[in-house]
Amino acid sequence: MNLTLGIINNIHDWLFGVMPEGMAAIVEMILIALVYLGIFSVVGLFLVLMERRVAAWFQLRIGPNRVGFQGLLQTVADALKLVSKELTGTTKADKFLYNLAPYFVIISSLMALAVFPFTKDFQAFDINIGIFFLIAISSIGVIGILLGGWASNNKFALIGAMRSGVQTISYELSIGLSLLTMVLIAGSLQLSEIVEVQKNGWLIVQGHLPAIIAFMIFMISGTAETNRAPFDMVEAESELGAGFHTEYSGMKFAYFFLAEFINMFIIAAIATTVFFGGWLSPFGLTESIPWLGVFWFLSKTLVLVFLIMWFRWTFPRLRVDQLLTLEWKYLLPINLVNMVVMAFIVWLNLTIQF
Amino acid sequence: MEVTSVNNNFKSEEYCINMGPQHPATHGVLNLLLTIDGEIIKKVEPDLGYIHRSIEKMCERDSYQQIVHLTDRMDYLSSNINNEAVCLTIENALQLEIPERIKVIRTIIGELTRISSHCLWWGVMGMDVGALTTFFYGFRDREMINDIMEETCGARLTMNYNVPGGLMLDIHPNFVKRVKAFVAHFKTKIPEYDSLLTENIIFQKRTKGVGVLSKEDAISFGASGPVARASGYSCDVRKYHPYSALDRVTFKESLMTEGDTFARYQVRIMELWESLSIVEQLVDNIPEGESRVKTNAVIKLPKGEYYQKVETARGELGVYIISTGTKSPYRLKFRSPGFSNLSLLNHISVGGKIGDLVAIMATLDLVIPDIDR
Numbered sequence: 001m002n003l004t005l006g007i008i009n010n011i012h013d014w015l016f017g018v019m020p021e022g023m024a025a026i027v028e029m030i031l032i033a034l035v036y037l038g039i040f041s042v043v044g045l046f047l048v049l050m051e052r053r054v055a056a057w058f059q060l061r062i063g064p065n066r067v068g069f070q071g072l073l074q075t076v077a078d079a080l081k082l083v084s085k086e087l088t089g090t091t092k093a094d095k096f097l098y099n100l101a102p103y104f105v106i107i108s109s110l111m112a113l114a115v116f117p118f119t120k121d122f123q124a125f126d127i128n129i130g131i132f133f134l135i136a137i138s139s140i141g142v143i144g145i146l147l148g149g150w151a152s153n154n155k156f157a158l159i160g161a162m163r164s165g166v167q168t169i170s171y172e173l174s175i176g177l178s179l180l181t182m183v184l185i186a187g188s189l190q191l192s193e194i195v196e197v198q199k200n201g202w203l204i205v206q207g208h209l210p211a212i213i214a215f216m217i218f219m220i221s222g223t224a225e226t227n228r229a230p231f232d233m234v235e236a237e238s239e240l241g242a243g244f245h246t247e248y249s250g251m252k253f254a255y256f257f258l259a260e261f262i263n264m265f266i267i268a269a270i271a272t273t274v275f276f277g278g279w280l281s282p283f284g285l286t287e288s289i290p291w292l293g294v295f296w297f298l299s300k301t302l303v304l305v306f307l308i309m310w311f312r313w314t315f316p317r318l319r320v321d322q323l324l325t326l327e328w329k330y331l332l333p334i335n336l337v338n339m340v341v342m343a344f345i346v347w348l349n350l351t352i353q354f
Numbered sequence: 355m356e357v358t359s360v361n362n363n364f365k366s367e368e369y370c371i372n373m374g375p376q377h378p379a380t381h382g383v384l385n386l387l388l389t390i391d392g393e394i395i396k397k398v399e400p401d402l403g404y405i406h407r408s409i410e411k412m413c414e415r416d417s418y419q420q421i422v423h424l425t426d427r428m429d430y431l432s433s434n435i436n437n438e439a440v441c442l443t444i445e446n447a448l449q450l451e452i453p454e455r456i457k458v459i460r461t462i463i464g465e466l467t468r469i470s471s472h473c474l475w476w477g478v479m480g481m482d483v484g485a486l487t488t489f490f491y492g493f494r495d496r497e498m499i500n501d502i503m504e505e506t507c508g509a510r511l512t513m514n515y516n517v518p519g520g521l522m523l524d525i526h527p528n529f530v531k532r533v534k535a536f537v538a539h540f541k542t543k544i545p546e547y548d549s550l551l552t553e554n555i556i557f558q559k560r561t562k563g564v565g566v567l568s569k570e571d572a573i574s575f576g577a578s579g580p581v582a583r584a585s586g587y588s589c590d591v592r593k594y595h596p597y598s599a600l601d602r603v604t605f606k607e608s609l610m611t612e613g614d615t616f617a618r619y620q621v622r623i624m625e626l627w628e629s630l631s632i633v634e635q636l637v638d639n640i641p642e643g644e645s646r647v648k649t650n651a652v653i654k655l656p657k658g659e660y661y662q663k664v665e666t667a668r669g670e671l672g673v674y675i676i677s678t679g680t681k682s683p684y685r686l687k688f689r690s691p692g693f694s695n696l697s698l699l700n701h702i703s704v705g706g707k708i709g710d711l712v713a714i715m716a717t718l719d720l721v722i723p724d725i726d727r
Binding site for chain 1: 369371377378379393480481482483484485486487489490491494550551554556557559560707708709710712
């Protein structure tokens with residue numbers, strides 16, 4: 001039926017054939033982790049290049065186009081440079097926390113990547129509380145930012161870290177509530193289940209008005225959650241220099257940098273899965289070929305990533321108090337009302353289904 | 355008793371950070387000593403001198419022709435207007451009769467310089483409030499002026515185009531054509547500026563009601579230029595003491611009354627339109643004639659004191675020369691707009707957030723070499 005899945009099943013059977021059961025499970029886990037690390041780095045490097053090209057396009061420039069075809073190897077070259085750079089740090093930094101911080105950030109975004117159904121059955125970890133897991137994991141990242149800012153013993157970094165704490169804690173509420181609104185209509189927290197439900201129309205269509213509002217709130221708070229402009233309080237180049245990662249260099253800086261892009265991808269991937277039918281093709285065009293789901297999943301995600309980049313290169317930055325006003329006085333009340341409206345719509349069966 | 359001890363535990367503490375001399379928002383080597391309480395600014399102390407080059411002292415050594423070249427390096431964004439100020443002072447002292455052609459060309463070049471300076475300011479303003487894209491839009495249009503300058507003056511930044519007695523060279527044959535093309539181009543671009551930044555709700559929220567400067571304070575702090583005009587203080591030197599060909603053009607003085615950051619922003623956008631209209635009025639009928647009046651090889655000003663002020667892109671630039679009749683001035687003093695405008699910073703930014711300070715600094719439009727000289 002399916003070539004790719006056939007190979008995966010063959011490997012699975014072979015592993016369990018030649019090794020004892022526990023050993024085979026461990027080896028399989030390591031193999032899957034390596035595959036995801038590969039996906040992670042390719043996605044990260046590609047998104048950095050995409051950001052630079054998109055930015056250039058908005059800014060009347062060309063962007064990197066010399067290293068490799070259309071600059072495809074540019075970020076590889078940059079990554080090599082960052083790996084080979086000296087790791088500097090402040091002498092009065094809290095060494096242990098300072099070194100630990102980047103790993104919090106990178107691990108949290110890497111773990112979140114595991115639960116997405118890239119296509120039917122292409123999912124590392126089909127957990128039945130997928131949405132809950134995503135919200136929980138994505139809030140670990142902020143610990144890394146807080147630690148990094150605090151431990152590097154720099155006042156600018158400290159201000160950035162404190163801002164990030166305030167910002168992420170506030171906007172997590174909106175992310176959670178807007179996703180819960182969609183869980184009401186999907187009837188499940190499991191991501192693969194949520195995708196299955198959308199065979200009768202994407203959830204943004206099924207849930208019409210409240211779903212669109214939830215989508216908008218999700219994109220706004222998702223942008224804030226990933227600390228990207230117009231909510232880049234944490235880095236705020238013109239205010240804080242580089243914010244929380246002022247004192248980081250080389251590969252440790254690269255971890256923060258890559259994690260930001262992976263987080264952006266994750267936000268877009270959540271939106272794709274929950275609102276736009278995940279790997280499902282529009283109108284069931286290619287339903288008979290499941291591996292094309294990867295294509296649909298990635299293209300939907302990249303469109304949303306482009307949207308987030310569009311925000312960044314168009315809007316000015318909010319001030320820190322305006323950021324909190326937006327969340328607590330506007331998004332949160334709207335979100336709560338929206339959730340009640342959605343509950344009524346599901347209860348009275350007013351959803352649009354094909 | 356217990357309440358006080360809890361309060362003591364959570365007492366917030368003021369602390370001091372150095373913003374600059376290497377900081378993206380200070381646009382040069384300005385050091386601001388900030389005393390802040392969390393995000394709220396309690397005190398701003400500008401610390402100057404990182405780029406002080408003793409230009410005024412060097413002027414006492416140099417001949418009058420050489421002085422002109424030093425003024426380029428003060429406010430490098432309005433270099434032509436600085437040159438013009440010194441040249442006008444010297445010409446007034448010598449009582450030279452300047453032909454109409456020179457006056458008209460000087461005014462056109464001066465207004466083009468103002469536009470190019472405001473273009474750069476607009477780009478950087480957007481960048482300071484976080485919209486990086488504006489920078490490239492501002493530079494795209496500034497580039498056209500730079501090209502015109504390159505062709506006519508031979509340089510793009512420090513033009514040295516004015517000399518005592520006229521212009522270094524006559525204008526390039528393409529000058530009129532290219533200026534007209536620029537005016538037509540730029541008229542379509544200012545609305546684009548508005549739709550990209552001015553009408554943006556986040557930008558308006560960031561700037562409205564921030565850093566309010568009253569008219570009284572503007573006068574008592576010696577503010578000038580767009581900063582003072584945004585507070586309703588009518589002080590355009592071009593209007594009250596017209597120099598060169600500015601007495602024969604009609605233009606409105608850009609005035610606002612709010613005095614906040616957004617008003618200062620809008621005054622500069624209005625000035626772009628006014629400068630365009632001045633250029634447009636003059637460029638079609640540049641009179642024929644000499645581009646330079648013959649002066650002595652060694653200029654010696656008669657004994658006395660001379661003062662001339664002009665309106666640069668930042669405000670009022672005054673040149674004060676005391677001459678003892680020798681080939682270089684006994685004392686030369688520049689009254690630079692940036693220095694007086696900087697003194698406002700503590701007054702209008704206390705109580706705001708760090709983000710407000712950056713927005714205020716952007717609309718004060720500081721050029722650090724102009725402050726330090």
